Amino acid sequence: MQTKLIIVLIALTCGTLPADAARLTMDDKASLWPRASMTDKIDFSSRMGRAFHTLSPKLDEAYFMRCLEETANIGDTKELRLEEMVRACISLVRDEGE
Template sequence: MTRLLTAVLVASTLVSAPAWARLKVDDKASLWPRASMVDKIDFTDRMGKAMHALSPDLDSRYFMHCLEETTNIGDTKDLRLDDMVRTCLSLHAREAADPE
């Protein structure tokens, strides 16, 4: 009985958060809407930490909002997540240059 319970717990842990499911910058942008919230948070945290030196406004919240908006607006076709991150950086630069 203990072996069965241990096996079920290990299997459920592996299924719920597999390491190979982590979003990477070279993944297709079309994966974003279907990704788990944990994967999205992990990805935006990494982007926020990497880009925070460019501007304090480039944090995980900014990337979460921007990626949600840009990937859900239209057909991303063959775009990758790094294309979407560059788009977010471009939008941020444009907003910083032209504050309204």
């Protein structure tokens, strides 16, 4: 009985790992963006919008989605990280304000 319980708990734990592991982070390579699922892109864009909206109302979820899509599809992003792409998106909004 106890062995079955342990097996079930391990299976449940392993079943939840891929969803958490698939979440995009700032440290991920930018080259992952085009291959990421739409759910992961929306999740990441939403987190960036919530984090940076206080800097400018323009920095919302829709802006980050659009900017990251455009940035990832232009040029070679192999060595860039998502953090660097986010910084570029933020600097574009700041440059517009000047």
